[in-house]
Amino acid sequence: MSRRVIATDKKLDVKVLKRLIKYYLKYNKLSLFIVFVSIAIVSLISVAGSLFTRVLIDDYIIPLTKQANPDFTPLKKVLLIMASIYLVGIVFNYLYQKILIYVTHKTLKKTRDDLFAHMQTLPIKYFDTHPHGEIMSIYTNDIDTLRQVLSQTIPSLFSSTITIISVFISMLVLSVPLTFIIIFMLFIMRKAISWIGKNSSKYFKKQQSDIAKENGYIEEMMEGIKVVKVFNYEEEAINRFEKINDSLFNSSFNANKFSTLLMPIMGNLGNISYVLTAAIGGIFAIAFNSITVGTLASFLNLNKSFNMPVIQISNQFNAIIMAMAGAERVFKLLDEESETNEGDVTLVNVRKENGKLIECDECTNIWAWKHPGRNGEDRLILLKGDVRFYDVTFGYNENQTVLKNINLYAEPGQKLAFVGATGAGKTTITNLINRFYDIQEGSITYDGIDIKLINKNDLRRSLGIVLQETNLFSGTIKDNIKYANPEATDEEVIQAAKLANADGFIRHLEHGYDTVIKSDGSPLSQGQKQLLSIARAALANSPVLILDEATSSIDSRTEKIVQSGMDKLMSGRTTFVIAHRLSTIKNSNVILVLDHGEIIERGNHESLLKEKGTYYKLYTGLLEIE
Numbered sequence: 001m002s003r004r005v006i007a008t009d010k011k012l013d014v015k016v017l018k019r020l021i022k023y024y025l026k027y028n029k030l031s032l033f034i035v036f037v038s039i040a041i042v043s044l045i046s047v048a049g050s051l052f053t054r055v056l057i058d059d060y061i062i063p064l065t066k067q068a069n070p071d072f073t074p075l076k077k078v079l080l081i082m083a084s085i086y087l088v089g090i091v092f093n094y095l096y097q098k099i100l101i102y103v104t105h106k107t108l109k110k111t112r113d114d115l116f117a118h119m120q121t122l123p124i125k126y127f128d129t130h131p132h133g134e135i136m137s138i139y140t141n142d143i144d145t146l147r148q149v150l151s152q153t154i155p156s157l158f159s160s161t162i163t164i165i166s167v168f169i170s171m172l173v174l175s176v177p178l179t180f181i182i183i184f185m186l187f188i189m190r191k192a193i194s195w196i197g198k199n200s201s202k203y204f205k206k207q208q209s210d211i212a213k214e215n216g217y218i219e220e221m222m223e224g225i226k227v228v229k230v231f232n233y234e235e236e237a238i239n240r241f242e243k244i245n246d247s248l249f250n251s252s253f254n255a256n257k258f259s260t261l262l263m264p265i266m267g268n269l270g271n272i273s274y275v276l277t278a279a280i281g282g283i284f285a286i287a288f289n290s291i292t293v294g295t296l297a298s299f300l301n302l303n304k305s306f307n308m309p310v311i312q313i314s315n316q317f318n319a320i321i322m323a324m325a326g327a328e329r330v331f332k333l334l335d336e337e338s339e340t341n342e343g344d345v346t347l348v349n350v351r352k353e354n355g356k357l358i359e360c361d362e363c364t365n366i367w368a369w370k371h372p373g374r375n376g377e378d379r380l381i382l383l384k385g386d387v388r389f390y391d392v393t394f395g396y397n398e399n400q401t402v403l404k405n406i407n408l409y410a411e412p413g414q415k416l417a418f419v420g421a422t423g424a425g426k427t428t429i430t431n432l433i434n435r436f437y438d439i440q441e442g443s444i445t446y447d448g449i450d451i452k453l454i455n456k457n458d459l460r461r462s463l464g465i466v467l468q469e470t471n472l473f474s475g476t477i478k479d480n481i482k483y484a485n486p487e488a489t490d491e492e493v494i495q496a497a498k499l500a501n502a503d504g505f506i507r508h509l510e511h512g513y514d515t516v517i518k519s520d521g522s523p524l525s526q527g528q529k530q531l532l533s534i535a536r537a538a539l540a541n542s543p544v545l546i547l548d549e550a551t552s553s554i555d556s557r558t559e560k561i562v563q564s565g566m567d568k569l570m571s572g573r574t575t576f577v578i579a580h581r582l583s584t585i586k587n588s589n590v591i592l593v594l595d596h597g598e599i600i601e602r603g604n605h606e607s608l609l610k611e612k613g614t615y616y617k618l619y620t621g622l623l624e625i626e
């Protein structure tokens with residue numbers, strides 16, 4: 001990436017910088033110590049080289065010019081010493097570059113690891129409220145800015161600072177008047193840098209947001225390519241893209257137009273400074289004899305090695321300010337509050353002895369909630385699958401209520417069905433049972449325990465869920481079913497697929513259970529994807545099942561197959577079913593009709609039909625669900 005020259009109106013956020021450095025130090029203290037010592041050595045050697053010019057000319061070369069039979073041995077010796085010192089510099093340079101590359105990439109890997117691990121702990125709300133493209137760009141764009149800061153900016157700032165300080169002191173020692181010329185030129189350079197920076201910074205910021213916009217648009221169009229083609233939207237898509245792309249062109253052109261001016265301007269100012277020092281220094285040396293030729297030569301060398309780091313510092317300092325924005329986003333994600341998991345009721349395996357429950361390590365397939373008692377004695381409550389809602393009121397946001405005063409009870413083994421118009425709140429109810437969201441009022445109990453007291457991981461382990469959106473991951477069909485239980489044997493996977501009636505179609509695939517599918521589920525059909533997610537829930541083998549629209553994309557013939565599979569799956573389990581096809585929920589123990597977040601009717605199929613209310617109208621087709 002080309003070197004960016006940016007000055008921003010924003011002040012450097014020291015807090016973020018400090019934190020970044022701390023983060024950077026966390027994993028690599030020793031390596032970084034070696035790196036910075038090496039950088040210091042390399043910088044000092046280069047300054048020493050410039051200073052050496054004076055000794056070389058004044059003490060070794062000029063005396064030689066005055067001798068009739070010059071003896072070159074001392075000169076050779078001193079040159080050899082200098083060459084060895086330079087060699088040491090080269091070795092250290094190579095050493096620190098190597099270590100730095102390793103340290104940088106290791107830090108970035110750690111950062112990505114930390115980000116991903118932390119992301120897994122975030123509540124669903126975070127993903128519901130942040131565009132996924134934005135989260136993605138933290139892993140790509142922002143991490144890349146960090147790479148630049150870690151591998152270039154910070155080391156170069158450090159090396160420049162050491163060089164500037166040592167060169168400045170050396171210059172002062174050599175000649176105070178000549179140092180003043182340099183300070184004067186420095187002042188002019190600063191002015192030039194800030195003028196260029198002011199102009200380019202706003203465009204650099206704009207360029208970054210334009211890149212993000214363009215990426216977002218491309219992603220959107222790729223995902224929606226079928227809709228684009230079906231509605232002949234190609235031309236309009238191209239037009240809209242061109243507009244976004246034009247804007248990116250403008251911002252990147254302007255940003256770079258100004259920033260590329262910097263190097264030539266600074267280079268020329270540097271040359272002017274050099275010529276000015278040479279001329280005035282020459283006058284000092286010849287006319288006033290106040291400095292030696294060697295001192296002047298050294299000074300000119302120092303002048304050269306002074307300008308570069310000055311340009312670099314202003315350059316890098318601005319790059320840091322820009323990069324801090326990236327670091328800030330990385331830290332913001334790392335600081336995002338994890339899902340709290342304060343519940344101390346856990347799920348344990350038990351066996352029954354003389355009618356008493358006894359906790360055991362081996363898998364017995366009998367589970368119990370372990371309730372830590374105050375006196376140190378744990379209470380074990382058999383996991384049965386009894387779910388109750390008491391006056392539950394909930395909204396995704398404070399100013400909007402989605403569910404109002406919901407009361408319901410599902411006794412172990414019962415089948416509860418929710419019906420109602422789209423947006424009525426059916427999925428929301430299931431989001432509350434598994435605690436994707438926490439309720440604002442009322443309470444939900446599971447086997448008599450408030451679900452807020454239950455450890456979330458254990459709560460979710462006790463639920464088999466088929467979500468409304470079937471989500472499959474890239475991998476084999478077997479892997480996908482095994483998401484519910486990675487330790488399951490092949491036999492168990494096949495058993496679960498059979499239960500969901502998915503075994504038939506899987507066997508017809510060329511590679512059977514080893515067929516590789518992509519994350520969008522291709523090459524499977526919509527219905528097949530649903531059968532797979534039902535098989536996944538079957539493998540979880542949990543006492544409570546939640547099936548959200550599990551049969552909506554299946555044709556009537558397959559529906560019968562799935563239905564029988566689901567019936568097998570549901571037998572003996574408490575089940576919450578949300579289905580748009582009323583035929584699939586006819587045999588439910590209780591059917592709850594939801595309307596705008598309220599339960600308006602409840603009962604079984606026959607009683608609701610007799611009531612001749614909303615359910616009756618839905619069933620007889622007098623009312624459309626959607």
Ligand SMILES: Nc1ncnc2c1ncn2[C@@H]1O[C@H](COP(=O)(O)OP(=O)(O)OP(=O)(O)O)[C@@H](O)[C@H]1O
Nearest residue numbers: 128396397402421422423424425426427428429468
């Ligand atoms: N993550 C969310 N953030 C904010 N509001 C949401 C969220 N999810 C759903 N809602 C809102 O909550 C209400 C109920 O949505 P819900 O998904 O529960 O409906 P549903 O009955 O499952 O509908 P459908 O039959 O279409 O699946 C809707 O008005 C919806 O706009």
Ligand SMILES: [Mg+2]
Nearest residue numbers: 426427428468
């Ligand atoms: Mg829904």
